[in-house]
Amino acid sequence: MSLPSDLKSNFPLLSQTINGHQIVYLDSAASSQKPDVVIEAMNNYYRTINANVHRGAYQIAAEATEAMEQARAKLATFIGAPSANEIVFTKNATESFNLIARSWGGQNLGPNDVVLISDMEHHANIVPWQILSAEKGFELRWIPLTPDGHLDLSQLDRLLNGVKMVSITAMSNVLGTLNPIREIADKAHSVGALMAVDGSQYVPHLPTNVVELGADLLCFTGHKMCGPTGIGVLWGRAEVLDAMPPFLGGGEMILDVRRDGFTPNELPHKFEAGTPPIAEIIGLGAAVDFLSSLGMSDVRQHEIDLTDYALRALTDRYGEEITIHGPSNASERGGVLSIQYRDVHPHDLSQVLDQRGICVRAGHHCAKPLMRELGVGATARASLYVYNDKSDVDALTESLAPAGELFAL
Amino acid sequence: MAGLEDLYKEIIIDHYRNPRNRGELDSPPAHKTEGFNPLCGDEVLLTFALKGEIIEELLISGQGCSISQASASMMSAAVQGKSIGEVRDLTRQFKAMMSIHEESIGADDPPPGDGHAFELGDLEALKGVVKFPVRIKCATLSWNTLLTGLDELEV
The missing domain is CATH 3.90.1150.10 (Aspartate Aminotransferase, domain 1)
Known part of the structure; x- marks a missing residue:
C-alpha cells in the first residue's frame, strides 16, 4: 500500500x-499543514456546538463535551494507550515536559538524584529540567552521541547509576535519528527509573504504541501531526499520573474546594486546569482520524x-x-x-x-x-x-x- | 514583492566575502562584548580599544549569515576613530534605517549622543533589509552588541 x-x-x-x-x-x-477535515472540524465546532465543556447540562454543552472526549479516546487508540483517562491535554509538548518536571520532579527529585537526557534533545526536554535542577540540586546527565548521529549507549549502564528519570526523544528533530526507546526503557526500569519519551517528531510519522515502547510518559504536540496549534498531549501510565500532584491549579482540576484546601479531580482532569482549548482538541481528533485513514x-x-x-x-x-x-x-x-x-x-x-x-x-x-x-x-x-x-x-x-x-x- | 537583489547588494556580498577588521584584541586591556541572535544561532564577539572617548580599534569575530557578517564588517569600518557619543548617534541612525526608532537605545538611561548626522556610506546598502523583517535582527546584531559593550563601560 x-x-x-x-x-x-x-x-x-x-x-x-x-x-x-x-x-x-x-x-x-x-509545524505541519492542516487538511480540510481538520479546519472544517474546528469551524463546525464554533458554528454549531460552541459551549464550555464538563459544565452545562444543555444540549450543545453536552455535545461539545462528547466531541472533546471522543477526541481523547481517538488519541488513546492512536498511541496504543490502555485508557483514554491517561491522555492529558496540554498546550504543547513543551508544557507536557514542564508538567512532568514540575509535578513528578518536584515531588521526587532531590540533591542526590539524577535525570538522564541526551545530547540530541530539544530545548523542551532540557530547560524544564535545568530550571528544576537549580531549585532541587539534582544532577542532569547527558547521553553522548556517536559520530554518525546515534545515541552512544556503550556506557549506558554506568550513566544510569543513581538515575530516577530517563527522558529521551524517540526521534531527533535535527538528525532524524530514531532511538531505541524500548532498549533504553528496559534498562531504565531495571534500575527503578521512569522512562519519559519526547514523541513530538515520532508520533506524527510512525505507528506508535506506548506499551511496546516501554514508556511511562510520552509528550507530543498536535500541530506537527496535521492538527492545530495550542494543543499538546501528555500520556502517562495511570499509576504514574495518579501518584503525581496537580500541576496548574484552578477550575476543572478539582473535585472539591474548601477554605482549608482542595481535593484534586480524577485523571485526566486533575491536570487540566481551566477551560481547555476545545476547538483545538476536536481539531486534533480530526487529525488523528485523517492519519488513521492513511x-x-x-x-x-x-x-x-x-x-x-x-x-x-x-x-x-x-x-x-x-x-x-x-x-x-x-x-x-x-x-x-x-x-x-x-x-x-x-x-x-x-x-x-x-x-x-x-x-x-x-x-x-x-x-x-x-x-x-x-x-x-x-x-x-x-x-x-x-x-x-x-x-x-x-x-x-x-x-x-x-x-x-x-x-x- | 521584494526580490533577492534588494537584499543582497554587491557591496554586502563583498563585505561578507572579505570581512574587514576580523580578529580579537587582547582583553584586557581591550573591552570585550558578545552578542547572540537566538533565532538563528548567530554569534558576534567584539573587542575594542578606547583612547579616551575615541574608539581607536575594533575587531570582530564570531559567525553568522551574510547580512549579520556584512553589517558587522561595515560597522567596524564606520566606528573606528569615532567618539562614544558619535557611535551612539550613528547606531541610532542605522537602527532608524532598519525602522527601529527608539527614544533611548542601549541602557535604561544612556548618555545622550552628540546629535550628529552621519553619511551612512556603505551602510546604505543594508537599507533593503527592511523589506525582509526576519533579517533585521541579523543586520542589527553587531550594533546592539556594541551598544551593550558601551553601556557596560558606563557602569
Missing part, C-alpha cells in the same frame, strides 16, 4: 503560489521512500559539497534533513529557497547543545511529511546550486 498521490489536494494551503512558484513546504518538523504504516513507508530518494538525490548531485547530518540509512531515521551546503549560511540558503517558494527552516532548531556537538551554529533543515512528493525534493535539489553561486566564499 502507498499513500494517495493526490494528497496535496486535501491541504488548502499547499495550492497557493509564493513569489510566483507553487509552494514547496518542507518544514513539517516545525494508515501510519503507509505514512512511515512513504517517508522512508521519500527520505531515501532525497538522500540519494542530494548526495548524487552535490557529493562532497553537501553534508546531511544524521544516519545515512533512511530506515534508521525520519524525514528530517539537516543540511550544510558548501559554506553557505543556512539563513542565506533559506532566503534563496524562499524566493523559489521553498519553505525550509534555518537555525538551531531549539537544540543548541546538539549544534555545539555538531560544531555548527545553525543548519538548514528540510523535513518531509505525508503531502510531500518527489517533485518537492527535486525543487530543493535544484535550488541549492544557485545559492552556492551567490554565497559560497
Whole structure:
C-alpha cells in the first residue's frame, strides 16, 4: 500500500503560489499543514456546538463535551494507550515536559538524584529540567552521541547509576535519528527509573504504541501531526499520573474546594486546569482520524521512500559539497534533513529557497547543545511529511546550486 | 514583492566575502562584548580599544549569515576613530534605517549622543533589509552588541 498521490489536494494551503512558484513546504518538523477535515472540524465546532465543556447540562454543552472526549479516546487508540483517562491535554509538548518536571520532579527529585537526557534533545526536554535542577540540586546527565548521529549507549549502564528519570526523544528533530526507546526503557526500569519519551517528531510519522515502547510518559504536540496549534498531549501510565500532584491549579482540576484546601479531580482532569482549548482538541481528533485513514504504516513507508530518494538525490548531485547530518540509512531515521551546503549560511540558503517558494527552516532548531556537538551554529533543515512528493525534493535539489553561486566564499 | 537583489547588494556580498577588521584584541586591556541572535544561532564577539572617548580599534569575530557578517564588517569600518557619543548617534541612525526608532537605545538611561548626522556610506546598502523583517535582527546584531559593550563601560 502507498499513500494517495493526490494528497496535496486535501491541504488548502499547499495550492497557493509564493513569489510566483507553487509552494514547496518542507518544514513539517516545525509545524505541519492542516487538511480540510481538520479546519472544517474546528469551524463546525464554533458554528454549531460552541459551549464550555464538563459544565452545562444543555444540549450543545453536552455535545461539545462528547466531541472533546471522543477526541481523547481517538488519541488513546492512536498511541496504543490502555485508557483514554491517561491522555492529558496540554498546550504543547513543551508544557507536557514542564508538567512532568514540575509535578513528578518536584515531588521526587532531590540533591542526590539524577535525570538522564541526551545530547540530541530539544530545548523542551532540557530547560524544564535545568530550571528544576537549580531549585532541587539534582544532577542532569547527558547521553553522548556517536559520530554518525546515534545515541552512544556503550556506557549506558554506568550513566544510569543513581538515575530516577530517563527522558529521551524517540526521534531527533535535527538528525532524524530514531532511538531505541524500548532498549533504553528496559534498562531504565531495571534500575527503578521512569522512562519519559519526547514523541513530538515520532508520533506524527510512525505507528506508535506506548506499551511496546516501554514508556511511562510520552509528550507530543498536535500541530506537527496535521492538527492545530495550542494543543499538546501528555500520556502517562495511570499509576504514574495518579501518584503525581496537580500541576496548574484552578477550575476543572478539582473535585472539591474548601477554605482549608482542595481535593484534586480524577485523571485526566486533575491536570487540566481551566477551560481547555476545545476547538483545538476536536481539531486534533480530526487529525488523528485523517492519519488513521492513511494508515501510519503507509505514512512511515512513504517517508522512508521519500527520505531515501532525497538522500540519494542530494548526495548524487552535490557529493562532497553537501553534508546531511544524521544516519545515512533512511530506515534508521525520519524525514528530517539537516543540511550544510558548501559554506553557505543556512539563513542565506533559506532566503534563496524562499524566493523559489521553498519553505525550509534555518537555525538551531531549539537544540543548541546538539549544534555545539555538531560544531555548527545553525543548519538548514528540510523535513518531509505525508503531502510531500518527489517533485518537492527535486525543487530543493535544484535550488541549492544557485545559492552556492551567490554565497559560497 | 521584494526580490533577492534588494537584499543582497554587491557591496554586502563583498563585505561578507572579505570581512574587514576580523580578529580579537587582547582583553584586557581591550573591552570585550558578545552578542547572540537566538533565532538563528548567530554569534558576534567584539573587542575594542578606547583612547579616551575615541574608539581607536575594533575587531570582530564570531559567525553568522551574510547580512549579520556584512553589517558587522561595515560597522567596524564606520566606528573606528569615532567618539562614544558619535557611535551612539550613528547606531541610532542605522537602527532608524532598519525602522527601529527608539527614544533611548542601549541602557535604561544612556548618555545622550552628540546629535550628529552621519553619511551612512556603505551602510546604505543594508537599507533593503527592511523589506525582509526576519533579517533585521541579523543586520542589527553587531550594533546592539556594541551598544551593550558601551553601556557596560558606563557602569
